[in-house]
Amino acid sequence: MKTLLKNVRVETSYLTENDFTYGTATKNIAVAFENGIITAVFTSDQVDTKTDYTIIDGQNALILPQLREMHVHFDKSKLGIPWTPIEPVKNRVERFTKEIAYLKNAPVSFSQRMENLIHLELSYGVTHFRSHIDAHPAVGQSYLEAAQAVLANYQDQLDYELVAFPQHGLLLSHAYNEMKLALQNGANIVGGVDPISIDNNLEKSLNQTFDLATQFDVPIDYHLHERGDDARKAFAKILALTEETNWQKRVTISHAYGLRDLNKSEQAELFSRLAANQITIISSIPLDFVIPPLTKLKQAGVKTQIGCDNIYDCWSPFGNGDVMNKLNRYAEMFDLTSQKELTESLELVTDQKLIAPNGWLKSGMPANFTLVNATSTAEFVARKLPVSASYFKGNKVK
Numbered sequence: 001m002k003t004l005l006k007n008v009r010v011e012t013s014y015l016t017e018n019d020f021t022y023g024t025a026t027k028n029i030a031v032a033f034e035n036g037i038i039t040a041v042f043t044s045d046q047v048d049t050k051t052d053y054t055i056i057d058g059q060n061a062l063i064l065p066q067l068r069e070m071h072v073h074f075d076k077s078k079l080g081i082p083w084t085p086i087e088p089v090k091n092r093v094e095r096f097t098k099e100i101a102y103l104k105n106a107p108v109s110f111s112q113r114m115e116n117l118i119h120l121e122l123s124y125g126v127t128h129f130r131s132h133i134d135a136h137p138a139v140g141q142s143y144l145e146a147a148q149a150v151l152a153n154y155q156d157q158l159d160y161e162l163v164a165f166p167q168h169g170l171l172l173s174h175a176y177n178e179m180k181l182a183l184q185n186g187a188n189i190v191g192g193v194d195p196i197s198i199d200n201n202l203e204k205s206l207n208q209t210f211d212l213a214t215q216f217d218v219p220i221d222y223h224l225h226e227r228g229d230d231a232r233k234a235f236a237k238i239l240a241l242t243e244e245t246n247w248q249k250r251v252t253i254s255h256a257y258g259l260r261d262l263n264k265s266e267q268a269e270l271f272s273r274l275a276a277n278q279i280t281i282i283s284s285i286p287l288d289f290v291i292p293p294l295t296k297l298k299q300a301g302v303k304t305q306i307g308c309d310n311i312y313d314c315w316s317p318f319g320n321g322d323v324m325n326k327l328n329r330y331a332e333m334f335d336l337t338s339q340k341e342l343t344e345s346l347e348l349v350t351d352q353k354l355i356a357p358n359g360w361l362k363s364g365m366p367a368n369f370t371l372v373n374a375t376s377t378a379e380f381v382a383r384k385l386p387v388s389a390s391y392f393k394g395n396k397v398k
């Protein structure tokens with residue numbers, strides 16, 4: 001089916017007067033797509049000649065790229081379970097030990113809880129998910145299999161990446177074999193968590209993580225909560241292994257709290273190495289003073305992205321599942337108030353530059369986009385305007 005989404009606006013440049021950027025210029029376009037792929041982008045005056053298309057009227061909405069949730073846990077959601085606060089625990093080891101038993105006996109099934117999470121995020125306009133899925137001896141492949149069964153029903157609404165995640169420590173929980181199985185069974189990223197404070201063996205833990213990545217030829221998404229000197233050692237080792245294995249562009253460090261513990265010259269040196277190795281930092285924008293210096297990272301050329309992480313689970317009673325809410329929080333925390341800073345901030349959830357003379361849409365791209373009733377991206381981010389529609393491979397999702 002040939003479809004034409006007409007009457008949508010794409011941003012083409014900034015509007016500036018006397019050095020003050022007061023808005024963005026937009027151009028009215030029509031996007032043609034077929035079999036999930038954009039086939040052409042027309043200007044509004046070309047539309048009348050296109051008679052053999054099914055027409056959708058975009059009603060002058062601003063068209064933006066697909067919104068991406070880059071840190072979520074499909075297997076940990078408590079959504080659907082009547083309100084229960086989190087249990088107090090002494091440390092993270094106790095937290096994840098209790099979590100196994102809680103989820104095993106949860107009054108709502110895994111698939112129902114995961115579907116609730118997906119529907120919540122779809123309702124906010126997200127159509128791409130990167131989810132961590134626990135893989136360790138206490139749960140085996142059961143979470144991965146259950147998640148894949150749910151995802152099979154959402155092929156026309158979202159795409160996803162699944163991270164095999166040794167939540168309880170690759171070494172601490174003897175997870176290597178289950179991680180290997182998960183990667184054989186369809187997980188397409190290797191996860192990891194704290195080589196010192198959880199696994200207590202920096203070298204062995206990270207060597208095994210990179211070993212899995214190179215064996216299966218997959219990227220890495222490593223959760224690093226280490227602080228101070230432990231963080232220094234962990235970053236140094238991750239960088240050394242990235243260079244040794246030529247895993248540039250394929251390594252993500254999530255949380256990365258320790259980046260805030262470095263002095264100015266250490267930051268400058270480390271950030272330039274992160275940038276040179278194209279290592280991505282993903283943050284959930286925590287409010288508890290552990291957030292890494294995300295704007296400094298970006299200025300140093302390090303790619304940064306964000307995700308919701310906890311959304312009502314055994315770790316946190318908070319989280320509303322709206323990644324745009326996190327982006328708004330990021331902009332406010334880092335004082336990104338200008339038109340340009342707010343516009344560029346959207347790249348943290350779209351991985352796509354927005355302002356281009358002919359717009360960001362190109363033939364051959366998947367027909368994934370977001371429609372918003374906003375004058376500009378900056379207004380969408382700052383004013384928390386709702387997504388009015390989302391399309392995934394040409395299918396209307398929201």
Ligand SMILES: [Zn+2]
Pocket residue numbers: 071072073132309310
């Ligand atoms: Zn997480």
